[in-house]
Amino acid sequence: MVDSAVITEEVQKQGSTLLQRLLRRQALWVTVALIVICILMGFLSDSFATVENFSNVTLNFSFIGIIAVGMTAVIITRGIDLSVGSVMGLSGVVCGLVLASGAPIEAGIAAGLLSALACGAVNGYLIAFLNLSPFVVTLGMLSIARSLALVVSNNKMFYEFGPDEDIFVEMGGGSLLGVSNPTWALLILALIFGFMLNFTAWGRHVIAVGSNEQAARLTGVPVKAVKMSVYLLSSLTAGISAIMIVGWMGAVTNALGMTYELRVIASAVIGGADLMGGVGSAFGAVIGAALIEIIRNGLLMAGVDPYWQGAFIGIFIILAVLLERIRHRREE
Amino acid sequence: MSTETHQEDCALGEPFLELRCIHKHFGAIQAVKSVSFTISPGEVIGLMGDNGAGKSTLVNIMAGNYPPSGGEIYMEGKRVHFSKPVHARKNGIEVVYQDLALCDHLSAAHNVFLGQELKKGFGPFRILDSETMYTVAGDLFRELKSETRPRDLVREMSGGQRQAVAIARTRLNSARLILMDEPTAAISVRQVSEVMELIKRLQHDGIAVLLISHRMPDVFAVSERIIVLRRGQIVADKPIACSSPEEVTGLITGAIERA
Ligand SMILES: Nc1ncnc2c1ncn2[C@@H]1O[C@H](COP(=O)(O)OP(=O)(O)O)[C@@H](O)[C@H]1O
Numbered sequence: 001m002v003d004s005a006v007i008t009e010e011v012q013k014q015g016s017t018l019l020q021r022l023l024r025r026q027a028l029w030v031t032v033a034l035i036v037i038c039i040l041m042g043f044l045s046d047s048f049a050t051v052e053n054f055s056n057v058t059l060n061f062s063f064i065g066i067i068a069v070g071m072t073a074v075i076i077t078r079g080i081d082l083s084v085g086s087v088m089g090l091s092g093v094v095c096g097l098v099l100a101s102g103a104p105i106e107a108g109i110a111a112g113l114l115s116a117l118a119c120g121a122v123n124g125y126l127i128a129f130l131n132l133s134p135f136v137v138t139l140g141m142l143s144i145a146r147s148l149a150l151v152v153s154n155n156k157m158f159y160e161f162g163p164d165e166d167i168f169v170e171m172g173g174g175s176l177l178g179v180s181n182p183t184w185a186l187l188i189l190a191l192i193f194g195f196m197l198n199f200t201a202w203g204r205h206v207i208a209v210g211s212n213e214q215a216a217r218l219t220g221v222p223v224k225a226v227k228m229s230v231y232l233l234s235s236l237t238a239g240i241s242a243i244m245i246v247g248w249m250g251a252v253t254n255a256l257g258m259t260y261e262l263r264v265i266a267s268a269v270i271g272g273a274d275l276m277g278g279v280g281s282a283f284g285a286v287i288g289a290a291l292i293e294i295i296r297n298g299l300l301m302a303g304v305d306p307y308w309q310g311a312f313i314g315i316f317i318i319l320a321v322l323l324e325r326i327r328h329r330r331e332e
Numbered sequence: 333m334s335t336e337t338h339q340e341d342c343a344l345g346e347p348f349l350e351l352r353c354i355h356k357h358f359g360a361i362q363a364v365k366s367v368s369f370t371i372s373p374g375e376v377i378g379l380m381g382d383n384g385a386g387k388s389t390l391v392n393i394m395a396g397n398y399p400p401s402g403g404e405i406y407m408e409g410k411r412v413h414f415s416k417p418v419h420a421r422k423n424g425i426e427v428v429y430q431d432l433a434l435c436d437h438l439s440a441a442h443n444v445f446l447g448q449e450l451k452k453g454f455g456p457f458r459i460l461d462s463e464t465m466y467t468v469a470g471d472l473f474r475e476l477k478s479e480t481r482p483r484d485l486v487r488e489m490s491g492g493q494r495q496a497v498a499i500a501r502t503r504l505n506s507a508r509l510i511l512m513d514e515p516t517a518a519i520s521v522r523q524v525s526e527v528m529e530l531i532k533r534l535q536h537d538g539i540a541v542l543l544i545s546h547r548m549p550d551v552f553a554v555s556e557r558i559i560v561l562r563r564g565q566i567v568a569d570k571p572i573a574c575s576s577p578e579e580v581t582g583l584i585t586g587a588i589e590r591a
């Protein structure tokens with residue numbers, strides 16, 4: 001009898017903590033906000049709740065969302081990757097250059113992804129093995145990769161993509177079952193990352209490194225390899241996004257991805273990735289990117305001057321971090 | 333440092349671990365000076381000393397976390413160098429760190445298994461076996477008479493529950509020596525007695541324990557030997573039966589120079 005009483009009490013405790021835990025997830029609140037904004041916009045504007053606008057919005061946030069997934073991994077380890085916009089530029093230009101030279105599509109994609117991974121490897125090495133600050137290293141890479149994009153492209157635009165041009169353009173610009181290909185890419189990436197984060201030792205280690213690096217080291221977590229892996233992942237997602245966006249636009253210049261790092265970081269943080277480390281989710285990255293794009297879209301439709309966009313994104317980043325800080329303080 | 337004196341120390345047979353003339357300095361600070369002692373299999377040793385005496389530094393050296401600035405460590409007569417905590421663990425040394433070394437954002441069970449997660453599946457498709465980890469961790473917490481729930485995040489836990497997680501971690505592998513740095517600092521009286529019971533059980537199973545604690549009665553209740561550290565140096569290393577709380581207090585404060 002005593003035992004069963006204890007057990008029901010346990011179950012009740014578990015249940016309430018589960019609900020509490022869910023309510024504490026920022027991603028949930030962002031989802032609620034997203035739905036509310038969508039409903040409001042639907043009432044306010046006739047052109048908002050159309051299939052056309054919906055696919056437009058999803059396409060727009062897919063390119064950002066893909067990189068936000070990689071950024072979330074970095075932020076969970078208590079790092080930051082400021083170089084993703086520039087890496088995107090370099091990767092897109094390299095891919096365009098190789099394709100324009102008449103190489104097959106596989107070669108172009110491989111070249112684009114490898115150039116991105118090379119940037120990630122340099123970032124990861126300097127941060128994981130030489131213990132340099134992620135902020136400084138990736139700020140340096142932001143400048144280096146953008147400059148390399150200029151050097152590689154020689155300030156030319158590429159718009160002819162060789163023998164496999166049709167496939168390449170279809171890959172970024174096409175759609176399947178009414179959903180654009182970049183959105184598929186985002187969904188698949190988010191699912192894989194969500195799975196890895198929750199169901200593999202790598203995922204636990206990523207969280208452990210951001211939560212308490214010293215504890216992770218003492219218990220035998222390969223801290224350096226974990227850090228290396230997240231910067232590689234972040235660059236890889238920048239490369240994937242670059243290749244898809246180049247296909248979709250049908251052209252690439254060395255300005256590709258300029259200032260994207262801000263929107264990517266904003267997406268991850270709004271989606272609940274904690275800059276203090278240890279917290280973040282794949283779902284959050286997607287939903288954060290979606291919220292920013294919906295609001296941007298809504299402001300445009302409401303006739304707000306697009307020059308204000310940067311200000312709104314900036315305000316969102318600051319608000320998200322402020323909320324996080326308030327929450328931390330309440331917990332203490 | 334003659335071998336004869338060492339053999340005298342080890343009435344219980346060949347020592348499991350032997351420290352010879354260990355030094356450690358952090359810049360100008362001499363944290364540990366010329367420390368030598370042995371730990372025999374199944375022996376429970378109380379290590380006492382004031383704050384800053386060098387106890388944690390010594391634990392970190394034995395755990396492979398800090399390289400010693402000088403001196404040698406022998407394990408069953410063989411010279412060893414632990415350059416990483418994992419090496420010490422592989423050699424049967426487990427540690428409860430003073431700050432517990434826990435990750436707030438992971439569950440109790442995932443903390444217990446951190447760095448040695450259980451997995452299922454094959455090759456690249458190996459995924460975490462969280463259910464088994466929850467079960468095993470739950471059993472370990474029950475053994476420690478702790479109410480810690482394996483699925484709860486560590487950040488939501490009380491000091492006692494956190495300590496239970498750190499202690500449970502040492503029970504996963506077949507340890508031969510467990511270093512406990514202030515394992516009872518944050519827990520209730522009832523849980524302290526559970527930890528003391530655990531130490532007795534460990535001793536019974538032939539597992540040696542080095543217990544660092546400020547609680548004199550606990551140290552006297554379970555230890556066979558006491559080592560007192562003052563300003564990085566050993567000022568006493570003797571059977572507990574030949575000492576007394578008064579003497580140990582005097583040794584810690586310096587009122588008694590050496591014993
Ligand atoms: N990582 C470190 N860096 C610099 N000084 C340290 C470090 N760890 C310990 N110390 C110093 O070494 C001395 C011994 O500290 P510690 O081993 O923590 O003592 P105890 O555990 O006995 O309280 C103290 O003076 C402390 O300030």
Ligand SMILES: [Mg+2]
Pocket residue numbers: 387388389430513
């Ligand atoms: Mg200490």
